[in-house]
Amino acid sequence: DSGVTQTPKHLITATGQRVTLRCSPRSGDLSVYWYQQSLDQGLQFLIQYYNGEERAKGNILERFSAQQFPDLHSELNLSSLELGDSALYFCASSVNPGQGGGYTFGSGTRLTVV
Amino acid sequence: DAKTTQPPSMDCAEGRAANLPCNHSTISGNEYVYWYRQIHSQGPQYIIHGLKNNETNEMASLIITEDRKSSTLILPHATLRDTAVYYCIVRAINTGTASKLTFGTGTRLQVTL
Numbered sequence: 248d249s250g251v252t253q254t255p256k257h258l259i260t261a262t263g264q265r266v267t268l269r270c271s272p273r274s275g276d277l278s279v280y281w282y283q284q285s286l287d288q289g290l291q292f293l294i295q296y297y298n299g300e301e302r303a304k305g306n307i308l309e310r311f312s313a314q315q316f317p318d319l320h321s322e323l324n325l326s327s328l329e330l331g332d333s334a335l336y337f338c339a340s341s342v343n344p345g346q347g348g349g350y351t352f353g354s355g356t357r358l359t360v361v
Numbered sequence: 362d363a364k365t366t367q368p369p370s371m372d373c374a375e376g377r378a379a380n381l382p383c384n385h386s387t388i389s390g391n392e393y394v395y396w397y398r399q400i401h402s403q404g405p406q407y408i409i410h411g412l413k414n415n416e417t418n419e420m421a422s423l424i425i426t427e428d429r430k431s432s433t434l435i436l437p438h439a440t441l442r443d444t445a446v447y448y449c450i451v452r453a454i455n456t457g458t459a460s461k462l463t464f465g466t467g468t469r470l471q472v473t474l
Contacts, residue, residue: 249404280461290405290448290464297458305461337404344460347393349407 250274251353253338259359265326268356272319272340278302279321280341280350281313285334296321297344328360365449370469373443379436381468383449386430392453394425395462396434398445405448405464408434439472446470 250273260266272279281293292305296315307313310328315321325332335357339350366384373379385394396408409416409423411432416423422435436443448467452460 249406251404278458278460282464289466290399292461292463295459295461302459303461335402339404339462341460344456344458347410347412347454349395349397349410350405350462351407352404354404355402 249351249353251338251340251351253336253353253356255356256354257357257359259361260328262328262330262360264328264360265324266328266358268323268325268336268338268358270321270323270338270340270353272321272338273351276340276342276351277319278341278344279315279319280339281307281321281323282337282339282352283334284337284355285331288334290337293323295344302344325358330360333358333360365451365465367447367449367465367468369466370471372471372473373436373439375440375472375474376438379439379443379470379472381434381436381447381449381470382431383434384431385449385451388429388451389453391455392451394423394429394432395450395452396421396423397448397450397462397464398443399448399467400442400445408447439470441472441474444470444472 252271293307295303339352395410397405446467
């Protein structure tokens with residue numbers, strides 16, 4: 248157990264639908280990161296939050312949005328889902344993103360769009 | 362962040378040392394070298410990181426060349442459980458609160474009996 252909790256572990260939904268993925272960071276970590284991993288794209292950085300505010304953005308689609316709440320948990324919202332959104336979605340957390348030290352990743356949510 | 366180059370795959374016999382190379386010839390002075398691994402669809406796992414000195418922890422050793430243009434991750438006694446994709450990543454620090462890790466394609470290490 249890495250200390251980063253992601254729910255649900257598996258999610259199957261239909262095209263056009265909307266889903267919410269949840270991440271609880273490791274205790275004491277203020278920063279949360281979201282990554283997408285599909286078979287042909289590798290690990291792609293989506294977005295980073297620090298203490299409730301967006302700090303860095305990657306190639307996140309406009310259909311996707313995220314937020315970090317006052318209790319530091321984060322949610323990734325995926326809407327108007329397409330077959331190509333099927334992927335593993337990982338959340339990671341870290342204490343102080345500007346300094347050294349590694350990120351701690353959760354075990355991921357496997358999203359299947361049918 | 363600087364780009365890294367790694368061999369796509371490597372084999373290692375169980376019990377032997379696994380030496381995974383990484384080239385980062387355009388690394389800047391404020392960039393650290395990080396190593397992560399991913400075991401078959403699990404979340405990536407942090408292994409080790411360093412700036413310019415060699416580093417060692419309970420998992421591995423990191424050797425960085427004097428000019429910092431390349432590094433080697435050493436797993437001293439590889440086991441079957443070390444079979445994974447290993448990622449070498451260069452990341453700048455002292456960037457305030459904005460940060461990200463950019464993963465490349467990594468090296469797929471296969472440990473065999």
